[in-house]
Amino acid sequence: MKCIPWCAVLLCVASSLTHAASTTPTLDAMSVVQRAWQLFRAQAVTEQEEVTLTMSRVDQPDMVKQLTRWTHFAKSGEQVVLKFSQPEADAGLGLWLDRSNRNAQQIWLRMPSWVKARRVNGQRQHQYFAGTDLTYEDNAQLSGEDTQAFVYRVLDETAQGYWIEATPQPGTDTLYSRREIWIDRDFAISRIDYFDRDGQLMKSLQNKQLQKYPQGGWRPNQVVIENYREKRHTHIDIRARRFESALAGHIFGEGFLEE
Numbered sequence: 001m002k003c004i005p006w007c008a009v010l011l012c013v014a015s016s017l018t019h020a021a022s023t024t025p026t027l028d029a030m031s032v033v034q035r036a037w038q039l040f041r042a043q044a045v046t047e048q049e050e051v052t053l054t055m056s057r058v059d060q061p062d063m064v065k066q067l068t069r070w071t072h073f074a075k076s077g078e079q080v081v082l083k084f085s086q087p088e089a090d091a092g093l094g095l096w097l098d099r100s101n102r103n104a105q106q107i108w109l110r111m112p113s114w115v116k117a118r119r120v121n122g123q124r125q126h127q128y129f130a131g132t133d134l135t136y137e138d139n140a141q142l143s144g145e146d147t148q149a150f151v152y153r154v155l156d157e158t159a160q161g162y163w164i165e166a167t168p169q170p171g172t173d174t175l176y177s178r179r180e181i182w183i184d185r186d187f188a189i190s191r192i193d194y195f196d197r198d199g200q201l202m203k204s205l206q207n208k209q210l211q212k213y214p215q216g217g218w219r220p221n222q223v224v225i226e227n228y229r230e231k232r233h234t235h236i237d238i239r240a241r242r243f244e245s246a247l248a249g250h251i252f253g254e255g256f257l258e259e
Contacts, residue, residue, distance in 0.1 A: 026157060042215045043243065077146075094109070095130075166180075
């Protein structure tokens with residue numbers, strides 16, 4: 001009986017493994033994005049975050065604000081409420097993002113001087129909110145993405161993760177011609193680049209100090225936005241976070257903004 005050298009056996013095994021790896025199907029772009037947000041939402045039904053915003057511009061003093069953000073993850077979407085406490089001029093400023101019905105999304109704003117909250121419609125959704133580098137549209141997408149409103153394709157896939165392009169479906173109301181999204185192998189979104197309607201890079205968002213939770217979800221404890229067009233930065237620092245807030249039963253609605 002003829003012996004087969006060990007080196008030949010090892011080469012055969014290595015070749016088989018290489019072939020298996022090359023033929024293993026990878027996830028399509030939409031599946032990657034959906035999985036990232038599925039894990040994000042799986043952590044809890046509701047959460048509450050204490051947030052510090054720092055806005056920086058060259059040759060100007062930093063502007064610092066503090067707010068509380070509540071999020072409720074419904075089966076069909078999200079509801080988010082932001083309420084400012086500092087500085088005193090912004091105390092009472094509030095925003096309610098109701099995306100629980102993707103076909104009838106609503107944004108409500110209450111300024112400190114207003115008696116009643118008012119709905120944000122049309123082009124105003126593309127304006128920057130509260131002196132930050134986040135538009136109303138951006139704030140809505142911080143807690144979840146309406147994947148049916150975009151077309152996704154993988155630009156590159158590496159050992160570190162996925163580089164994905166998102167372009168709006170016809171009829172989608174958005175400020176951007178496209179976004180480029182980086183998602184790591186744990187399905188955490190680490191970076192988003194935003195391009196204007198002429199295809200020029202407007203700004204970049206980086207999720208930093210990513211924290212993984214037992215249910216598989218992730219949260220950034222710091223978000224840094226660099227606005228190339230406006231030449232300024234916004235830093236979002238999460239001072240505290242808790243899940244399953246007892247307040248969740250009554251905060252999600254325009255009435256809470258008026259309290």
